[in-house]
Amino acid sequence: xxxxxxxHFSISLDGFGTGEGLTRExxxxxxxxxxxxxxxxxGWWHEMIGKPGGSGCIDDTLLRxxxxxxxxxxMGAGKFGPPGWQDDPDWKSWxxxxxxxxxxxxxxxxxxxxxxxMEGGTTFHFLNAPPTEALAAARExxxxxxxxxxxxxxxxxxxxxxRLVDHMHLVVVPxxxxxxxxxxxxxxxxxxxxxxxxxxxxGGVTHVMFTRAN
Amino acid sequence: xxxxxxxHFSISLDGFGTGEGLTRExxxxxxxxxxxxxxxxxGWWHEMIGKPGGSGCIDDTLLRxxxxxxxxxxMGAGKFGPPGWQDDPDWKSWxxxxxxxxxxxxxxxxxxxxxxxMEGGTTFHFLNAPPTEALAAARExxxxxxxxxxxxxxxxxxxxxxRLVDHMHLVVVPxxxxxxxxxxxxxxxxxxxxxxxxxxxxGGVTHVMFTRAN
Numbered sequence: 007x008x009x010x011x012x013x014h015f016s017i018s019l020d021g022f023g024t025g026e027g028l029t030r031e032x033x034x035x036x037x038x039x040x041x042x043x044x045x046x047x048x049g050w051w052h053e054m055i056g057k058p059g060g061s062g063c064i065d066d067t068l069l070r071x072x073x074x075x076x077x078x079x080x081m082g083a084g085k086f087g088p089p090g091w092q093d094d095p096d097w098k099s100w101x102x103x104x105x106x107x108x109x110x111x112x113x114x115x116x117x118x119x120x121x122x123x124m125e126g127g128t129t130f131h132f133l134n135a136p137p138t139e140a141l142a143a144a145r146e147x148x149x150x151x152x153x154x155x156x157x158x159x160x161x162x163x164x165x166x167x168x169r170l171v172d173h174m175h176l177v178v179v180p181x182x183x184x185x186x187x188x189x190x191x192x193x194x195x196x197x198x199x200x201x202x203x204x205x206x207x208x209g210g211v212t213h214v215m216f217t218r219a220n
Numbered sequence: 221x222x223x224x225x226x227x228h229f230s231i232s233l234d235g236f237g238t239g240e241g242l243t244r245e246x247x248x249x250x251x252x253x254x255x256x257x258x259x260x261x262x263g264w265w266h267e268m269i270g271k272p273g274g275s276g277c278i279d280d281t282l283l284r285x286x287x288x289x290x291x292x293x294x295m296g297a298g299k300f301g302p303p304g305w306q307d308d309p310d311w312k313s314w315x316x317x318x319x320x321x322x323x324x325x326x327x328x329x330x331x332x333x334x335x336x337x338m339e340g341g342t343t344f345h346f347l348n349a350p351p352t353e354a355l356a357a358a359r360e361x362x363x364x365x366x367x368x369x370x371x372x373x374x375x376x377x378x379x380x381x382x383r384l385v386d387h388m389h390l391v392v393v394p395x396x397x398x399x400x401x402x403x404x405x406x407x408x409x410x411x412x413x414x415x416x417x418x419x420x421x422x423g424g425v426t427h428v429m430f431t432r433a434n
Contacts, residue, residue, distance in 0.1 A: 019428070020407070021234055180416040180418060183408065184406075184407065184408020185408065190396060192398075197395050206420045206426060
């Protein structure tokens with residue numbers, strides 16, 4: 007059965023998934039790269055950028071679950087580009103000519119534009135739709151495979167609050183961002199209906215897994 | 221050297237140390253006992269209440285650091301009693317005739333009263349003083365031993381913001397309380413100056429240790 011999955015979404019110990027003051031030069035605002043240092047050390051990341059080396063611990067193992075079994079992604083407007091990208095007709099995402107998705111990607115925005123086909127199998131579709139409708143479109147495109155719920159924070163909250171997420175893998179990084187977009191707002195009692203497992207890693211983060219209970 | 225220590229303070233995954241709606245009947249408000257279920261399973265707790273059994277995992281081991289080396293505690297008014305205890309001249313804490321502290325305990329309150337000597341070595345002193353002054357008094361009473369910073373949330377934040385804490389042991393419980401008193405407010409960048417270590421346990425919680433870097 008096709009599931010919805012959040013894969014390795016990093017948050018600070020105080021629950022922020024991005025910082026304050028997002029711009030084209032600082033996509034995560036004052037958080038900078040601090041939420042993702044753990045990832046940059048892994049073998050998975052090294053392969054991605056074509057460099058040898060990198061760690062092979064649980065951090066690396068869990069990152070390798072990013073692609074397998076995924077048939078489509080849904081992402082929020084805030085992940086696709088910096089504030090105001092809708093005014094730039096040439097904006098084609100942060101990820102260059104060959105984005106790392108390699109599936110259809112549905113971008114939620116109030117100002118849809120024509121689809122963009124990239125290299126490597128990624129096609130960006132633009133949808134002005136609530137979570138359930140977007141999920142129906144992504145499920146159809148995923149052809150029986152799973153749908154990744156990609157973030158950012160606001161759309162994760164929407165999908166979680168609507169109980170549309172089957173599996174969520176968060177990575178808690180031991181820093182206190184203090185401000186930005188907080189994942190947990192409005193999600194009291196979310197743990198009900200999920201099994202929750204936590205596992206700290208040698209890389210200095212804690213993986214938190216929510217898996218829908220049967 | 222005498223250090224200041226926070227020992228096994230439980231918070232929810234979204235950072236709340238108590239719930240909303242604290243009363244005499246519900247000391248932690250809507251959180252109930254959910255933040256402390258992990259503790260009730262341990263051998264340490266079983267010994268405390270005079271029952272055999274209980275687990276012996278890392279949860280138990282870390283709980284046993286509560287007393288050794290401690291010469292005094294400082295606690296906030298909200299830990300000593302329910303809202304309004306200052307109006308009850310007979311209120312002598314939640315913990316019965318023989319409280320589990322066995323040292324001088326300094327209760328921070330805007331309405332001090334005479335000290336109360338309990339059984340087992342606990343004496344409650346009442347202080348209307350800012351953190352640095354309270355700490356000076358507790359240090360003197362501790363006679364070279366460590367001072368426990370006991371909570372609740374508001375006084376922990378005050379001591380942390382003033383950089384008066386040498387060691388903090390938090391226990392992250394995988395529930396989302398959604399409301400109540402949040403430990404992390406106003407503590408952006410707290411991790412600087414500390415080494416932070418996280419360890420998930422078989423008991424289903426994650427221990428987070430802040431230790432002041434030298």
